Amino acid sequence: MPPALPNFSSSVKLKYVKLGYQYLVNHILTFLLIPIMAGIVVELLRLGPDEILRIWNSLEFDLVQILCSGFLIIFVATVYFMSRPRHIYLVDYSCFKPPVTCRAPFSTFMEHSRLINGANTKVVDFEMRILERSGLGEETCLPPAIHYIPPKPTMADCRAEAELVIFSSIDSLLKKTGIKPKDVDILILNCSMFSPTPSMTAMIVNKYKMRGNIKSFNLSGMGCSAGLISIDLARDLLQVHPNSYALVVSTEIITPSFYGGSQRSMLLPNCLFRMGSAAILLSNRRKDGWRAKYRLAHVVRTHKGADDKAYRCVYEEEDPQGIRGVSLSKELMVIAGEALKSNITTIGPLVLPASEQLLFLFTLIGRKLFNPKWKPYIPDFKQAFEHFCIHAGGRAVIDELQKNLQLSAEHVEASRMTLHRFGNTSSSSLWYELSYIESKGRMKRGDRVWQIAFGSGFKCNSAVWKCNRTIKADPESPWFDCIDRYPVHIPEIVKL
Known part of the structure; x- marks a missing residue:
């Protein structure tokens, strides 16, 4: 018998062919200019x-x-420089680190669940199954009012949690940046579940004695993606107000959102949401460019609220017993996938190299003209970004995005470890993830970061940052005393 032909697909190393194609297309202008310049020099x-x-x-x-x-x-040069959008810099940010006294390990959480629910073993068993598969660790924290048996949150309890998480993160940020409260020109806060009167922005202005002409905005009810909406609003305001600082605070006050009923779709937030807050300082001052950590490149927002199913997939309402809670639909992941598809379709042309855009275009034309059954080409976003911060809403969210975007375990490591260490901290989770990457010493000058978040409504929002300088570990980081323990192995099921 003659020898079998070799397997050319494995011997030729097709990945190198793709790398060559990418290099050629992405540097096509350079390759075209070289012969032109050579001809001029020869002449x-x-x-x-x-x-x-x-x-x-x-x-x-x-x-x-x-x-x-x-x-x-x-x-022409004057018109160009005056009409060009101002650079928006992220000077620094700070994340709240909960005190040890607020820890809610699994044993404590389940013991309280048994004491609160009494004979209703179905609720206890359901919460246990959720915790076992949640991806949360033993160090996540709940506010003091939720530790009561049974929890009876009051306005005073809600305000106490808000003051603890917000003031702590702002104090740390002011200390790191060296600016004074009266230097802040724009103040934006987002929190979905707690919207008191006076607003929480008024609470901050009162605490820090800020200027009387400060521009303050209090966003509520916008879910876990509201942090990037706040960034977008700050960017727009900084474009029209020169030489200004914008302080953005992203948090979720979970004291008023505790659900004491037995509806399964409303019990999920009890198991996943934990304390958290982040304060971010943005600037459009050119002199801050040298010390700023990042520069904002793009913000892309996608809203699916016109669709009834998307609108109601995260919905605050009363259960049949009249107990208020937030209901999470079973179709949440499908709706999130559709929102993500719309978002990446918009952000792709802004960030992807020409090689990926051409492959996507050719595949799209081929499916339309030749064979609709062709597998759609998923662009390789790893060529556009070095780091990914996926909202730590739950293990299923991270798994789905890792699969759809074809990311490696290291790309989603920050999201998984943030979920394990701090739980779902809502809109502030993206900043805990960014802090994880920095604490690991992985953030280098020129690196690009993609933040992706989902929220009620239903919304999918993205922000792209470019690193201005190589960033060292921050002693004020919530990861500073535990980063050496991470990453940790997170089993599929933790038997309780």
Whole structure:
């Protein structure tokens, strides 16, 4: 028998063919300019210095023409620089680290569940199954009012949690950046479940004695993606207010959101949500460019609220017994997938290299004209970003995005470890993830970060940041005293 032919697909190393294609397409302008520049150099060498000097002397310059040309160049340059959007810098940020006294290990959580629910063993068993598969660890924290048996949150309890998490993160941020409260020109806070009167932005202004002409905004009811909505709002305001600082606070006050009923779809938030807050300082001042950690490149927002199913998939309402809670639909992941698809379709052309955009376009044309059964090409976003911060809403959310975006375990490591260490901290989870990457020493100058978050409504929002400088571990980071223990292995099921 003649020897079998070799397996060319494995011997040729097709991945190198793809790498060559990507390099060629992404640097096509360079490859086109090289022969043009080479031709110009050869022609200049052929003419010689005497001929070049003779041609230069033969040119006649009129003073009026020179002045008009100079004026035109100055005018065009002035218009260009004045109309160009201002750079938005992330000077620094700070995340709240809960005190040890607020820890809610599994044993404590389940013991309280048994004491609160009494004979209703179905609720206890359901919460146990959720915790076993949640991806949460033993160090997540709940506010003091939720530790009561049974919890009876009051307005005073809610305000106490808000003051603890918000003031702590702002204090740390002011200490790191060295700015004074009166230097802040714009104040934005987002919190979905707690919206008191006066607002929490008024609470911050009162605490820090901020200026009377500060522009303050209090966003509520916008879910876990509200943090990026706040960033988008701050960006728009900083574009029209020069030389300004914007303080953005992202948090979720979970004291008022505790659900004491037995509806399964409403019990999930009890098991997943934990304490958290982040304070972010943005600036449009050029002098802050040297010390800022990041520069904001893009913000893309997708809203699916026109669809009834998407609108109601995260919905606050009363259960049949009249107990208020937040209901999570079984179709949540499907709706989130649709929102993500719309979002990445918009952000793709802004961030993907030309090679990926061409492959996507060719596949799309092929499916339309030749064979609809062709597998759609999923762009390789790993070429556009070095780091990914996926909202730590739950293990299923992270798993689904890792699968759909074809990410490695290291790309989603920050999201999984944040969920394990701090739980779902809602809109602030993205900043705990970014802090994890920095604490690991992985953030280098020029690196690009993609933050992705989902929220009620239903919304999917993205932000792209570019790192200004190599970032070292921050002693004020919530990871500083435990980063050496991570990453940890998270089993599929933790038997309780």
